[in-house]
Amino acid sequence: MSWGAFLLRRAVALALTLAALSTLVFWATELLPGDAVSAVAGPSATEAERAAVRAELGLDRDVLTRYLEWLGGALRGDLGTGYTGARPVAELIADRLPHSLLLAGLALLVTVPVSLLLGLLAGGRAGRRADRAVSAGVLLVAGLPEFVLATVLLWLLAAEAGLFPRVSLVPLGGGPLATPEILVLPVLTLAASGVAVGTRLVRAAAAEVAAAPWVEAARLRGVSGARLAARHVLPGALAPAVQAFGLVTGALVGGAIVVETVFGYPGIGLELQQAVAHRDIPLVQGIALVLCACTLVAVLLADVAARALDPRRGSRP
Incomplete structure (x- = not known):
């Protein structure tokens, strides 16, 4: 095609x-x-x-x-007017959405390399001790709801250690990057969930490639460890891994709803929670539609990137 x-x-x-x-x-x-x-x-x-x-x-x-x-x-790009404040829904989303995309983007920057590393480690040693340890760890994190992860991080890093603020308040007239310390806990919470999902998906792709004949031939030639993973397993697993990260990106944008509510971060997720509480139907509809669109675009871009990276395409038109 x-x-x-x-x-x-x-x-x-x-x-x-x-x-x-x-x-x-x-x-x-x-x-x-x-x-x-x-x-x-x-x-x-x-x-x-x-x-x-x-x-x-x-x-x-x-x-x-x-x-x-x-x-x-x-x-036409007109999502109506919110009941609370009589403000156009599209205008409000345009103000809040960049904050949420920043949060999801930073979490993705953490999620991708960590998931690739752990997924290749586990998939390249399927059934061995390293695979069991990584799989058990990510399964434990994946089983925890995001609000539980957020609460644990708040207790450990904010309440006990005092390293970061408990509430992600953005100064008036400024943006989240003006006070980057408020981003740490929300990003860590999202990234933990993203790594748990991404690692399992990458691990499945890497395990399939690791059992392929050309990888077995490389092992027989004495190639092992990081060299085997980087030169023989990663190229074959990269395309399905990219598609997996497209799904993870959508999950990160959706997960921001819970995380923003816990930390009081002024993004589209917190706005959605408040809109539901106030029965602001046009705002709920507009935000939900935009979140769906963001997820679909992320999946589309991942499909395009995966097709470009797929080594099986070869010289097909």
Whole structure:
């Protein structure tokens, strides 16, 4: 398959998947518990005031009409206006999303090399002591929810050691990079989860390559250790590993929701948590749709990179 056909197929698949997810996002938010009118009008509002608020928010129209209007606006880049603060959803996301992408990007910079190292170590020695030790360690971390990891790191590195702040407050008028110490604990929490998932995926790919005939031939020639892993196992495992990191990237962006809430980090995840608490449906829908889009783009880029790195492509067009 040519590059043009490959990219076209992936782009069409991404668009169709995002369209399906947009439908799921809208209808799922319709099932959220609570009443947006009560959240906006207040508990002491009269029935007349509640009816006025319902009409102002457009909630007096049938759900299908509201869905079609929301979908049409999303295609134009208009995600509506939030109930709280009456601020455009797209504007708010544009302010918060870079903070979350910074967090996920820094976590990915830690996740990729550590996962490759541990995955190659375990996969190249499948069934041996090193494999069992690495597999047990990452399985333990993978089994811990992110809020538990965050709590442990808070206790160890913030409360007990006092090395980092407990809350990731960004100074007014500045960004997270102005006070990099606030990033350490959220990044470590995300990276720990990313390494746990990434290592297992890389290990599976490396173990398959390590059992290949050309790797066995290299062993018979006396190649071993880091040289064997770097020259013979890594090239064959790199393409599936890159695809795995695409999935991990999506998980990191999604995992930021929990991590930002725990540390009070001003990203899109914390904004989503507050939007759910205030029944701000347009904001919940907009953030969920953008997170889905970020994950799909990460997977698409990983597929493209994996195809370029796949040694089996050879000279195929």
